[in-house]
Amino acid sequence: MSGFEEHPLYNIMHPQSIAFWGASNNPMAMGSVQLGSLLAMGFPGPVYPIHPTEKEVLGLPAYARVSDVPGPVGLAVLVIPTKVVPEILEDCGKAGISAAIIVSAGFAEIGSDGRLLQQQIVEIARRYGIRFLGPNCIGAVNPRHKLNTTFYPYESGPGFIGMVSQSGSFVTQVFVHLKRFGLGFSQGLSVGNEAVTDITDCLEYLGNCPSTKVIGLYVEGIRRGREFARIAREVSRKKPIVAYYVGGSSAGKQAGLSHTGAMAGPDELYNGIFAQSGVIRAGSIEELFDFCWVLGSQPLPRGNRIAVFTNSGGPGAAAADAAERSGLRLASFSDDTKRALRDLLPHTASLANPVDMTFARNHQDYFDAMPRILLQDDGVDCVFMYFLMAHKRVIDSVIRAMMGDSADPEEVARQYVSAQAQVVSSLGREYGKPLVGGSFYDRSESFICELQDRGLPILPSPERAVRALGALYKYSVFRLGCSGP
Amino acid sequence: MSGFEEHPLYNIMHPQSIAFWGASNNPMAMGSVQLGSLLAMGFPGPVYPIHPTEKEVLGLPAYARVSDVPGPVGLAVLVIPTKVVPEILEDCGKAGISAAIIVSAGFAEIGSDGRLLQQQIVEIARRYGIRFLGPNCIGAVNPRHKLNTTFYPYESGPGFIGMVSQSGSFVTQVFVHLKRFGLGFSQGLSVGNEAVTDITDCLEYLGNCPSTKVIGLYVEGIRRGREFARIAREVSRKKPIVAYYVGGSSAGKQAGLSHTGAMAGPDELYNGIFAQSGVIRAGSIEELFDFCWVLGSQPLPRGNRIAVFTNSGGPGAAAADAAERSGLRLASFSDDTKRALRDLLPHTASLANPVDMTFARNHQDYFDAMPRILLQDDGVDCVFMYFLMAHKRVIDSVIRAMMGDSADPEEVARQYVSAQAQVVSSLGREYGKPLVGGSFYDRSESFICELQDRGLPILPSPERAVRALGALYKYSVFRLGCSGP
Numbered sequence: 010m011s012g013f014e015e016h017p018l019y020n021i022m023h024p025q026s027i028a029f030w031g032a033s034n035n036p037m038a039m040g041s042v043q044l045g046s047l048l049a050m051g052f053p054g055p056v057y058p059i060h061p062t063e064k065e066v067l068g069l070p071a072y073a074r075v076s077d078v079p080g081p082v083g084l085a086v087l088v089i090p091t092k093v094v095p096e097i098l099e100d101c102g103k104a105g106i107s108a109a110i111i112v113s114a115g116f117a118e119i120g121s122d123g124r125l126l127q128q129q130i131v132e133i134a135r136r137y138g139i140r141f142l143g144p145n146c147i148g149a150v151n152p153r154h155k156l157n158t159t160f161y162p163y164e165s166g167p168g169f170i171g172m173v174s175q176s177g178s179f180v181t182q183v184f185v186h187l188k189r190f191g192l193g194f195s196q197g198l199s200v201g202n203e204a205v206t207d208i209t210d211c212l213e214y215l216g217n218c219p220s221t222k223v224i225g226l227y228v229e230g231i232r233r234g235r236e237f238a239r240i241a242r243e244v245s246r247k248k249p250i251v252a253y254y255v256g257g258s259s260a261g262k263q264a265g266l267s268h269t270g271a272m273a274g275p276d277e278l279y280n281g282i283f284a285q286s287g288v289i290r291a292g293s294i295e296e297l298f299d300f301c302w303v304l305g306s307q308p309l310p311r312g313n314r315i316a317v318f319t320n321s322g323g324p325g326a327a328a329a330d331a332a333e334r335s336g337l338r339l340a341s342f343s344d345d346t347k348r349a350l351r352d353l354l355p356h357t358a359s360l361a362n363p364v365d366m367t368f369a370r371n372h373q374d375y376f377d378a379m380p381r382i383l384l385q386d387d388g389v390d391c392v393f394m395y396f397l398m399a400h401k402r403v404i405d406s407v408i409r410a411m412m413g414d415s416a417d418p419e420e421v422a423r424q425y426v427s428a429q430a431q432v433v434s435s436l437g438r439e440y441g442k443p444l445v446g447g448s449f450y451d452r453s454e455s456f457i458c459e460l461q462d463r464g465l466p467i468l469p470s471p472e473r474a475v476r477a478l479g480a481l482y483k484y485s486v487f488r489l490g491c492s493g494p
Numbered sequence: 495m496s497g498f499e500e501h502p503l504y505n506i507m508h509p510q511s512i513a514f515w516g517a518s519n520n521p522m523a524m525g526s527v528q529l530g531s532l533l534a535m536g537f538p539g540p541v542y543p544i545h546p547t548e549k550e551v552l553g554l555p556a557y558a559r560v561s562d563v564p565g566p567v568g569l570a571v572l573v574i575p576t577k578v579v580p581e582i583l584e585d586c587g588k589a590g591i592s593a594a595i596i597v598s599a600g601f602a603e604i605g606s607d608g609r610l611l612q613q614q615i616v617e618i619a620r621r622y623g624i625r626f627l628g629p630n631c632i633g634a635v636n637p638r639h640k641l642n643t644t645f646y647p648y649e650s651g652p653g654f655i656g657m658v659s660q661s662g663s664f665v666t667q668v669f670v671h672l673k674r675f676g677l678g679f680s681q682g683l684s685v686g687n688e689a690v691t692d693i694t695d696c697l698e699y700l701g702n703c704p705s706t707k708v709i710g711l712y713v714e715g716i717r718r719g720r721e722f723a724r725i726a727r728e729v730s731r732k733k734p735i736v737a738y739y740v741g742g743s744s745a746g747k748q749a750g751l752s753h754t755g756a757m758a759g760p761d762e763l764y765n766g767i768f769a770q771s772g773v774i775r776a777g778s779i780e781e782l783f784d785f786c787w788v789l790g791s792q793p794l795p796r797g798n799r800i801a802v803f804t805n806s807g808g809p810g811a812a813a814a815d816a817a818e819r820s821g822l823r824l825a826s827f828s829d830d831t832k833r834a835l836r837d838l839l840p841h842t843a844s845l846a847n848p849v850d851m852t853f854a855r856n857h858q859d860y861f862d863a864m865p866r867i868l869l870q871d872d873g874v875d876c877v878f879m880y881f882l883m884a885h886k887r888v889i890d891s892v893i894r895a896m897m898g899d900s901a902d903p904e905e906v907a908r909q910y911v912s913a914q915a916q917v918v919s920s921l922g923r924e925y926g927k928p929l930v931g932g933s934f935y936d937r938s939e940s941f942i943c944e945l946q947d948r949g950l951p952i953l954p955s956p957e958r959a960v961r962a963l964g965a966l967y968k969y970s971v972f973r974l975g976c977s978g979p
Contacts, residue, residue: 114852119841174808175808176806176807176808176809176811176812177806177807179809182809182934183934185936227808255811255812255815256811256815257815258814258815258818260814260817260824261811261812261818263824264802264807264811264813264814264815264824264848265811293816293955293958294812294956294957295954295955295957295958321662322661322662322749322750323659323660323662323664323714324661324664324667325749326661326746327664327738327740327746329740329743329746329749330740330741330742330743330745330746331778332745333744333745333746338745339745339749356600356604361748363749367599397663397667449668449670450670451670469780470778470779470780471779472777472779473778473780
């Protein structure tokens with residue numbers, strides 16, 4: 010496996026300048042929207058729109074041909090009608106451009122005519138030494154490099170999830186999904202028809218990307234199975250890979266074929282490939298990102314014994330049920346743990362696992378002393394914690410009672426919430442064990458927001474949090490060869 | 495089955511006045527929080543806090559004993575220490591109160607001492623003819639009656655989901671979850687230890703509630719299996735019932751036992767009970783509400799043939815794969831349908847199912863003509879539709895291009911979005927077929943918000959939308975005895 014900066018995809022994802030075909034002053038045109046995304050992202054290098062007649066496109070000086078461009082071009086982005094792609098790609102080659110993203114569709118995915126045309130552009134690319142993504146792809150995003158050639162504005166910060174997708178939507182339309190959890194991509198690549206760059210190439214590339222902590226794959230069909238397994242096995246020894254594969258059903262296979270022309274195979278075959286190469290399979294796009302979040306942020310558990318910690322019986326039971334169905338089992342606590350819990354819990358609470366604190370007067374215990382007791386227990390490999398919100402009304406009243414009417418409740422609450430978030434979000438790291446939260450509350454609650462921003466995954470339900478811990482355990486079995494005591 | 499207003503639970507859920515034990519001027523006390531919720535809800539009848547020493551509680555005149563209260567009391571709410579519950583319940587009986595909610599915990603769920611105490615309060619209730627919810631429950635919510643005795647503020651409007659739960663959290667902490675989709679409860683009941691009122695009673699009651707279109711159950715264990723099956727069978731002939739059962743794994747069983755003391759049974763047993771009585775099983779709390787949303791709002795499909803309509807290949811393939819895994823199959827379109835689609839689709843689009851419109855210039859077709867063509871096809875029983883958002887930037891540009899700089903883009907966009915939402919949200923009703931949307935965008939997009947408010951379910955991912963359609967089909971098999979052509 011070559012180094013990161015030496016990998017052929019590095020140039021596509023880190024251009025110093027971009028020539029852009031297909032943008033115009035018609036804001037409805039797909040190319041205009043995509044160039045708009047790039048400009049909105051604040052790409053710092055020169056961007057050269059290429060347009061046959063316009064002198065200016067979206068406020069930038071436009072050029073009739075790439076040979077007119079006044080400086081070197083690091084990347085060509087093509088959002089143009091199918092039939093002119095070969096000619097323009099030839100122009101790129103002549104201009105010495107070695108990296109391209111071909112967004113244009115109408116190639117192998119539409120049948121035999123398209124396949125011929127695709128073969129033609131592959132030959133042109135070979136002749137000139139051009140490496141490209143696509144055709145029939147939505148582009149790529151590299152937030153740290155301020156690169157976004159896709160159809161959608163990228164509004165999250167740079168993140169740790171590297172995404173490779175046979176669907177452009179699952180790179181771009183999920184921007185809003187990720188943002189809802191404070192997540193972001195390290196890099197995202199839409200591979201389209203994979204004419205010269207396939208999932209396996211991207212996997213190899215992201216395997217060496219230092220800011221990618223986990224790799225998410227959306228798969229309709231893998232073209233080079235043996236090579237994929239070899240590269241995936243190498244990569245997953247270093248960082249987790251999560252795959253969402255939709256071609257295992259006959260309906261999914263049919264849909265994928267007409268989408269990117271990829272050949273799917275039965276679930277058993279793909280499960281075999283994934284299992285031997287340490288790839289964790291997800292069952293939906295939401296689950297793909299849930300798993301990436303937890304696998305990319307948490308240490309590996311040494312076994313499958315989970316402690317479920319709640320102040321509500323229902324979420325505790327739901328988490329316990331989901332744990333068993335995800336390959337985890339409820340930890341049995343040591344006598345020390347039980348003694349320590351008994352000192353802190355009210356008489357109505359449960360000392361067994363799930364630990365149900367019921368109505369707790371002391372929030373400090375819930376967010377500090379109690380999870381600490383569980384993390385300390387040698388019989389506990391990972392902890393799920395349920396996050397319930399205190400009402401603003403209650404918090405305000407408490408603050409007034411403690412501080413008098415002179416206090417600024419907003420500011421006191423902010424400091425209090427922040428201090429609590431700091432404590433609880435560092436516990437997992439402190440004990441070197443996975444700690445994952447679940448809550449029906451979202452980032453509109455400052456506590457949830459701050460916990461997530463401090464690196465503690467808070468998933469939107471107990472079940473989703475626990476299933477992600479189950480996936481993390483599966484990955485740890487591959488990585489550590491451990492199977493629990 | 496008795497009529498709605500004659501059902502013994504009607505009085506608990508529709509009191510004219512309330513006596514409240516356990517609230518004080520300590521805002522941290524659980525009772526104070528719960529009384530606060532009731533007041534925040536704007537309960538219109540008189541509320542009488544009962545407190546041994548305070549003359550006023552949360553701004554209301556307080557009374558030392560219920561016998562001091564100046565008017566009739568329709569409902570007693572008890573949030574008091576375990577050991578005084580029998581005495582207070584006796585007071586309630588003597589005062590002629592016939593309905594109560596006992597929030598206090600420490601009864602059957604903690605073991606033998608608690609069971610004795612619970613038996614004691616059951617006997618007191620029998621002696622005085624008091625019907626109560628609980629003990630160890632979080633209370634009840636009836637938004638149309640402005641009743642909320644729970645721990646959490648209810649901020650949604652009145653909805654069509656009737657909820658019965660063995661977890662208080664799954665009635666109350668999900669308020670925010672429901673609000674996120676514009677959903678609400680018709681009524682929600684937390685049954686706690688079910689000393690005299692169990693899930694089956696509540697099911698019978700909601701079966702007759704005219705504003706309840708679907709019933710959601712959170713189940714840790716059913717106490718009267720045969721009676722449950724009988725009532726459920728009667729109710730599900732009229733309206734759908736969705737159950738989330740967590741006691742089927744040994745971990746879930748253990749957790750439930752320590753929570754409400756309910757006896758769980760293996761999945762097979764419960765699957766049998768659910769199947770014979772037409773109850774649809776959900777696999778998580780999110781799925782419970784997803785299913786309730788679609789089953790409570792959509793007409794019954796006459797078969798399992800789904801049309802998947804998208805402008806993105808990935809969501810289409812994901813929906814197709816999820817459809818097959820949920821018992822649906824991709825519809826084959828008639829020649830008329832194919833001809834009609836061909837006239838509207840660009841050459842890069844797929845005419846097969848999933849229909850993938852790819853990049854569409856004409857939004858009007860996507861939201862009107864195209865789904866209409868699919869709904870018209872006799873070979874299509876239900877439609878999933880993917881909702882992609884146009885960027886504000888694009889919309890603004892288009893409006894300026896069409897109307898000139900003098901237009902107020904905000905207002906024009908609002909009207910346009912509203913007109914489009916009106917059209918697409920009425921299509922399913924017009925053709926009498928289920929139409930369900932999926933999108934990664936949420937109610938912060940006015941289009942999504944308006945679609946949802948107009949009764950079109952837009953679920954947060956393609957897979958969740960399609961799985962809910964699969965659940966609707968399962969219910970239709972029970973209701974119509976249909977199994978597709």
